[in-house]
Amino acid sequence: MPTIDLNCDMGESFGAYTIGADVEVMRSISSANVACGYHGGDPAVMRRTVRLAREAGVSVGAHPGFPDLVGFGRREMRVTPQEVEDMVLYQVGALAAIAAAEGVRLRHVKAHGALYNMAARDRALADGIARAVRAFDPSLMLFVLPASELQRAGEAAGLHVALEGFADRAYEPDGSLTPRSRSGAVIHDPAEVVARAVRMAKGGGVTATDGSHVALRVHTICTHGDTPGAHELTRLLRAGLERDGMGVAPAGSAAP
Amino acid sequence: MPTIDLNCDMGESFGAYTIGADVEVMRSISSANVACGYHGGDPAVMRRTVRLAREAGVSVGAHPGFPDLVGFGRREMRVTPQEVEDMVLYQVGALAAIAAAEGVRLRHVKAHGALYNMAARDRALADGIARAVRAFDPSLMLFVLPASELQRAGEAAGLHVALEGFADRAYEPDGSLTPRSRSGAVIHDPAEVVARAVRMAKGGGVTATDGSHVALRVHTICTHGDTPGAHELTRLLRAGLERDGMGVAPAGSAAP
């Protein structure tokens, strides 16, 4: 059975603050991107999230972001590649220690928010991320936007990259995501999201905003956990994929 | 040649802020307790400090503290043992990742400031630290105040503990440190500090504030790097120890 990975940002709660429906979402995904205390998450939340993932049989990865808690890591910051490399190492190491204490080994790294977006278009920052991942553990898989600078940086560093697709986002004819500022950028109809995911997972690509076809190879599909009804959508996604003969399993674990 | 360890808190600078004379002090010590970003330090400082230590042949340990940058980790916080365990794991893991990227493996853990002081007298918090260290790497040495709850916790957890002495601090007849609030608590005369260090290192104990003798076995002697003239004192300490036939080497590394 062919498989596809379903990943979701997890463990972004902080102290007394809860965000996302981690318990419910964890039942449907195969990879959890666990926040590491910079844009969200704290040591207690990290441990709790790793435990949840372990119990659900979900693969755990690090989800490092900018040191901007009040901005949730969504505001671009003019950082140097060296700053990025160091902050990624710091966060990945912190999570890895907590995960190891729970008997869990990290399997992937996915940059968060503005760091992900900046690394998609800035090769030097992307190289900083890739260097950090390779230095920490070259067997970690790096989640990347297809055709981004981060994909190039990851491959140049000899890392396994997992190409990521977004079932609830519109695509431009050139394969980039339609900016959120534009109307129609986010697809809200669950049935359509599921249909797009299935097609994407099967290698069928996506239809762009102008109706043209975009070829798109993806290893993992991103779902969002912090919107109302998110975990219901994630449940539908998984059910839809399985109904169509796709297994849901961590990226890189596919059998021949 | 018998050896003694000289340890010092290092890497407590932060961003644009410099504290301590790390470059100079690093030449005289054998163990660097590297701050991990909670009470001081940041990823860039951590990397720089690890590199300095490596180049100087100094053993690197983690120096986790409370998440209280403005208080420099010196203010006691009412935390739970689980919070302590998680925050120590987080910080040790973060530093270990950066150290590994510099080809350095951590050798010890020393809690900072208020965390060290609270763990000296509160067994539950001490156990939290010990659990974190054991979970991360049971071969890490734990630096402890002799006869403290942290010593007991470390030993109960099966960790190697290094007993720590303070050459520039006065001792009470019961072997505890004279509180800093009392006059004479800190010894400022370099010659006296060196003499006390040598005696301590050789197993001769210390003379308490009432003139009585306190037996005191120590594996490592703490020096301070953030006071004026600190690195000169550290240099004198090392010279004094060596003049008296003591080698200066990381705790636990003593040859037969």
Next chain:
Amino acid sequence: MPTIDLNCDMGESFGAYTIGADVEVMRSISSANVACGYHGGDPAVMRRTVRLAREAGVSVGAHPGFPDLVGFGRREMRVTPQEVEDMVLYQVGALAAIAAAEGVRLRHVKAHGALYNMAARDRALADGIARAVRAFDPSLMLFVLPASELQRAGEAAGLHVALEGFADRAYEPDGSLTPRSRSGAVIHDPAEVVARAVRMAKGGGVTATDGSHVALRVHTICTHGDTPGAHELTRLLRAGLERDGMGVAPAGSAAP
């Protein structure tokens, strides 16, 4: 018509994190204690909360806390009276500026969490709070636990103090709150909470855990906004008070 104040902690959300049901609770209370960015709240949340209060005709006060976001200001920190004075001034001034930009003047100050608890029993810290409030605006009302050191400090500083009662908390025979760690410390039955509030508001005191009567004069009753169903309870509280002939109005505003 006699009146009583109903106060609630508001504006404790932070960045992407939402806590409490401020919109709903604001409809039922007369005084909002607005977090100031240390234990919760951020400049955007502060402005939004002040605006909500203004639109609901609710009196606005500052709710300063410890600089411990991950602990939500609930962990005691060993701070000096001077540190407390400065951190209260900082937070009150920050909120006052944002409130003034919204055409609102602060009316009271209520310390948050561990700061409130420590100031209730430590006169020196309580004096620090009182000095800050007096220095900023001596007409601000200080919310205090009756018979606490904070009441004494406020009165000694010549401040107007508003005595605070807790309708959903059990009391000891000596008038202190039953510690949360003890079973029965929090009263969950809405009808009982309302009944206690009405009696308290009318000057009838409370029945202690041992059945004895505790005389208790209160000017303001605290309700909680961050528990499930909290806003429904607050609505019931107000309805119950009004049904019993009590008006709900900010402390200090009552006409004879």
Next chain:
Amino acid sequence: MPTIDLNCDMGESFGAYTIGADVEVMRSISSANVACGYHGGDPAVMRRTVRLAREAGVSVGAHPGFPDLVGFGRREMRVTPQEVEDMVLYQVGALAAIAAAEGVRLRHVKAHGALYNMAARDRALADGIARAVRAFDPSLMLFVLPASELQRAGEAAGLHVALEGFADRAYEPDGSLTPRSRSGAVIHDPAEVVARAVRMAKGGGVTATDGSHVALRVHTICTHGDTPGAHELTRLLRAGLERDGMGVAPAGSAAP
């Protein structure tokens, strides 16, 4: 006697960290830009700095920056105008409260680091700053780079603006500062810095990097306090200005 203002960033120390030579520099300047806890400074430092300024007869202003302590407010962050407005209000209000407790009233606002630079070229962000200043106290003077968007925003908001010159920075023919990345951007020769300051203060403009003359009207000259020897340079600057018949006094205080 004609006067010119000498301003310097002050109070950027934080907790245990000291930066700058505030005590010495305060003797030579007429306006202190006091950090407000976001990029540097904390409530205790703020109070100490205001007190120093008061004792030296130096005018006090707020120096708000980005919430990026580890980056010292020097990294650009993609913030919205509303975020800027709120963070400026928060910081100015916090400092004003502490200053008032020391009997000092704020006289000006100067944005820090990346916020200053971004507001110089982005009118929407500049308007956010201007709105915050006007809302807090329309009599506050706003320090601006001449011909910047911030000057325009300040004037459009009806604020008093003080045009700022940099005696130790090279200028381009169009009146902009030579970017620090270019060699020669910073002038290190004290005698030249003093000569440029005197000429600037007298309305004589500056000579640009290509030798051309740039007309430049300035009300205040910025000096830097955090470089080695900075306070000696500041002392020379003041002495040079006075020797040439210029008084040193806060912007806007010129006598008839």
